[in-house]
Amino acid sequence: MQKTSRGLEGKVAVVTGGGSGIGRATALHFHSAGAKVLVAGRRADALAETVAGRPDMAWVTADVRREDDAATVIATALELWDRIDVLVNNAGVFSRGPLEEVTTGLVQKLFETNVLGPTLLAKAAVPHLKVTRGSIVNVSSTFGHKASPMIGHCAASKAALEHLTRCWALELAPHGVRVNAVAPGPTEPPALAASGLPPTVTDTIKNEEARKVPLGRRGEPDDVAAWIVALANPGSAWVTGQVLCVDGGLSVA
Numbered sequence: 001m002q003k004t005s006r007g008l009e010g011k012v013a014v015v016t017g018g019g020s021g022i023g024r025a026t027a028l029h030f031h032s033a034g035a036k037v038l039v040a041g042r043r044a045d046a047l048a049e050t051v052a053g054r055p056d057m058a059w060v061t062a063d064v065r066r067e068d069d070a071a072t073v074i075a076t077a078l079e080l081w082d083r084i085d086v087l088v089n090n091a092g093v094f095s096r097g098p099l100e101e102v103t104t105g106l107v108q109k110l111f112e113t114n115v116l117g118p119t120l121l122a123k124a125a126v127p128h129l130k131v132t133r134g135s136i137v138n139v140s141s142t143f144g145h146k147a148s149p150m151i152g153h154c155a156a157s158k159a160a161l162e163h164l165t166r167c168w169a170l171e172l173a174p175h176g177v178r179v180n181a182v183a184p185g186p187t188e189p190p191a192l193a194a195s196g197l198p199p200t201v202t203d204t205i206k207n208e209e210a211r212k213v214p215l216g217r218r219g220e221p222d223d224v225a226a227w228i229v230a231l232a233n234p235g236s237a238w239v240t241g242q243v244l245c246v247d248g249g250l251s252v253a
């Protein structure tokens with residue numbers, strides 16, 4: 001893991017989807033920057049692995065689509081450390097397939113996880129972020145602002161999250177709460193692996209993706225995590241309402 005410079009000593013960060021991939025790397029970067037970190041997700045074993053042996057890290061199981069779970073996540077951080085400085089809405093799901101095969105259930109799952117979930121967490125966290133003049137970092141995707149075939153509803157859910165980022169930034173600016181987003185390009189280990197597609201299909205997608213990235217490779221979770229932490233850092237105090245593309249140049253290709 002790359003080291004993120006310290007600067008968040010005494011701060012408390014909540015990271016959803018902290019049991020794997022970008023969320024786990026983000027939680028560890030916050031921890032090495034001096035923050036106390038609560039990770040949330042549905043798989044207890046994965047969350048426990050993220051925090052294992054690390055003081056000032058804790059986990060709580062939650063399905064971000066459930067309002068009572070979102071409230072529990074925020075309440076847990078407050079019980080543990082009595083404050084919240086950063087909310088990272090990282091939990092998300094991916095899907096790929098033709099429009100003719102889209103189902104109501106798939107669209108509901110995408111929007112409930114990628115749009116409703118961040119909303120419920122933000123709603124629960126905002127009163128506490130106002131106290132600390134903290135910040136929210138949402139995790140979008142290159143395809144939240146770049147059109148691409150076969151991923152329309154997944155991309156549209158991230159486009160919604162990017163616009164929520166801008167709207168919330170304006171709504172919360174008078175309270176000193178900043179709201180930004182990081183938009184990763186194709187990153188290992190991929191949300192793709194959790195998409196249920198067969199390995200032959202995911203391998204093909206991964207090779208295609210790497211070829212399209214101007215810097216010639218898929219990203220690593222650390223590539224993305226470092227920028228999530230940077231946006232939450234007080235050093236970014238005059239940055240709000242922004243979507244930062246961390247994608248090897250894919251969004252401008």
Ligand SMILES: NC(=O)c1ccc[n+]([C@@H]2O[C@H](COP(=O)([O-])OP(=O)(O)OC[C@H]3O[C@@H](n4cnc5c(N)ncnc54)[C@H](OP(=O)(O)O)[C@@H]3O)[C@@H](O)[C@H]2O)c1
Pocket residue numbers: 016017018019020021022023040041042043044046062063064065090091092093094113139140141142183184185186187188189190191192194
């Ligand atoms: N990897 C990429 O290529 C890529 C590219 C662009 C954007 N992104 C975005 O980056 C974020 C992280 O993805 P990743 O690549 O790190 O993939 P990942 O390893 O599959 O991480 C997704 C995380 O979200 C959690 N999650 C999913 N549904 C949830 C729910 N209903 N409630 C609570 N947690 C839930 C999962 O934990 P549980 O299963 O334990 O709940 C998992 O830890 C996602 O928002 C994704 O859209 C990824």
